[in-house]
Amino acid sequence: MELQIEARPLTGGIHEVRLEGSLDSATHQHLEGRLQRLMEQPVAGLIFDMSGVHYVSSAGVRVIFWAQKHLRDRQAHVALTGLRPKVNEIFEIMKIVPVLNIFDEIQDAQRFMDRVMGR
Numbered sequence: 001m002e003l004q005i006e007a008r009p010l011t012g013g014i015h016e017v018r019l020e021g022s023l024d025s026a027t028h029q030h031l032e033g034r035l036q037r038l039m040e041q042p043v044a045g046l047i048f049d050m051s052g053v054h055y056v057s058s059a060g061v062r063v064i065f066w067a068q069k070h071l072r073d074r075q076a077h078v079a080l081t082g083l084r085p086k087v088n089e090i091f092e093i094m095k096i097v098p099v100l101n102i103f104d105e106i107q108d109a110q111r112f113m114d115r116v117m118g119r
Contacts, residue, residue: 020052051082
């Protein structure tokens with residue numbers, strides 16, 4: 001299955017990255033390339049809308065952590081929203097849930113971004 005990626009700016013340098021499909025060894029490079037291009041500009045935060053993702057492999061998880069590391073170096077943040085139960089389970093198995101900022105709704109992630117950015 002392919003991975004559809006839609007990135008759009010929100011406010012204050014925050015971008016929403018909406019994913020749909022499977023984030024795995026066949027598709028993770030597509031996302032990484034898109035994120036590299038996006039991060040060539042000033043980015044204060046990324047909110048990954050994962051509500052359309054049916055499956056995530058370890059390769060997909062690595063891309064999320066790659067983005068988090070690069071943004072943390074810039075004092076920016078990453079949040080995930082809309083994880084389906086099976087996708088959330090992958091993050092739980094890999095002991096990732098406490099490390100990432102995971103929210104049910106994009107509005108909750110936006111409030112988190114505003115709070116950590118002092119707005």
